[in-house]
Amino acid sequence: EDQVTQSPEALRLQEGESSSLNCSYTVSGLRGLFWYRQDPGKGPEFLFTLYSAGEEKEKERLKATLTKKESFLHITAPKPEDSATYLCAVQHHYGGATNKLIFGTGTLLAVQP
Amino acid sequence: DGGITQSPKYLFRKEGQNVTLSCEQNLNHDAMYWYRQDPGQGLRLIYYSQIVNDFQKGDIAEGYSVSREKKESFPLTVTSAQKNPTAFYLCASRSDGADTQYFGPGTRLTVL
Numbered sequence: 001e002d003q004v005t006q007s008p009e010a011l012r013l014q015e016g017e018s019s020s021l022n023c024s025y026t027v028s029g030l031r032g033l034f035w036y037r038q039d040p041g042k043g044p045e046f047l048f049t050l051y052s053a054g055e056e057k058e059k060e061r062l063k064a065t066l067t068k069k070e071s072f073l074h075i076t077a078p079k080p081e082d083s084a085t086y087l088c089a090v091q092h093h094y095g096g097a098t099n100k101l102i103f104g105t106g107t108l109l110a111v112q113p
Numbered sequence: 114d115g116g117i118t119q120s121p122k123y124l125f126r127k128e129g130q131n132v133t134l135s136c137e138q139n140l141n142h143d144a145m146y147w148y149r150q151d152p153g154q155g156l157r158l159i160y161y162s163q164i165v166n167d168f169q170k171g172d173i174a175e176g177y178s179v180s181r182e183k184k185e186s187f188p189l190t191v192t193s194a195q196k197n198p199t200a201f202y203l204c205a206s207r208s209d210g211a212d213t214q215y216f217g218p219g220t221r222l223t224v225l
Contacts, residue, residue, distance in 0.1 A: 004155065032212050043119075043203050043216035044156075087156070091212060099144065099212060100171075103155030 002027045006088050006104035013111050016077045021107045023088030024070040033071050034101065035064050036087040044087055047073075078111045085109070115140045117217035119204050124222045126191070126198070134189045134220045136204035143209040145187035149173060150201040150219075159202075162187055191222060199224045 007022045025033070032051050036044035048057045050066040057064050061082065063074045073086055085108045089101040117138045126132045136145065144163050148156040158171030162181040176195025181187055187206075191198045201221050205214040 034213065036216075041219070041221070043117075043219045046213055046215060049213055089156075099207060099214070100158060100161075101156070101214060103157075105153060105155050 002090070002092070002102050004088055004090055004102050004104035006086075006107050008107060009105070010108040011110070013075075013078055013109070015079055015111055015113050018074070018076045018078070020075070021073040021086055021109070022070060023073070023104055025088075025090045025102075026069075027090050027092060027102065029092055031091045033066055034089045034091070035071070035073055036089070038085045038087055038106070040085075047086075075109070078109075080111045080113050083109055083111045117204060117206055117215060119202075119217040119220050121220060122218070124220055126222060126224050128224060129193045131190055131192050132222065134191065134202055134204075134222070136187045136189065136217060137185055138187075138204075138206045138217075139185060140206055140208070140215070141184070142206035142215075143184070144207040144214075145181070146205040146207070146214060147171075147177075147179065147187070147189045148203045148205065150203060156203065159189065198222055 004025045032049050034049050035047040038044045048064040053068045055066050061076050065072045085106040087106045089103045120135045146161045147159040150156050157173050159177050160179045162168040168179050168181050178190045203219045204217040207214045
């Protein structure tokens with residue numbers, strides 16, 4: 001069964017304290033892995049798509065990496081405005097008509113000043 | 114500004130009533146999706162549409178209905194048959210040939 005597991009469920013950091021969020025997945029043929037940021041009461045905001053093991057993408061203080069079994073979202077010197085829930089989702093390689101995404105439950109990040 | 118709009122932001126419904134959630138996009142995207150988000154669970158797919166006048170059930174379609182009469186619009190009706198409709202509903206769209214889905218701001222539905 002296809003599954004996406006994110007850890008930890010919640011993470012509290014001090015401003016400037018770097019850390020990583022984990023997304024482990026089991027899927028029958030990965031087409032792509034997606035990271036989104038979601039603020040309370042709002043829709044998810046797209047961050048990154050990763051397609052192959054070894055791929056890395058960066059945006060400001062965020063860097064996403066991908067292996068054959070998991071992805072990491074590294075947050076370098078976070079600021080309070082990075083506080084949000086970070087969602088991971090995977091897409092099958094068979095590329096059915098849906099381009100269906102399978103989502104994890106997210107990691108709630110709180111960055112304290 | 115291009116984007117996805119959902120209305121209303123908050124919706125309250127009495128048991129036994131049908132309600133319709135609006136989703137409009139001006140991104141010229143072909144595919145549109147409806148998801149449901151509950152605390153402690155990942156987003157779950159309700160319905161999706163690849164083109165006008167065509168739509169398919171997702172994983173949790175029971176108690177919901179949709180239409181796709183225009184490319185820009187994909188309204189979702191939550192019927193009285195939906196047993197537990199209180200949730201945060203998210204609409205998304207995707208350009209043909211691309212993989213990334215972009216989300217609207219969401220509608221929070223509460224059943225009183």
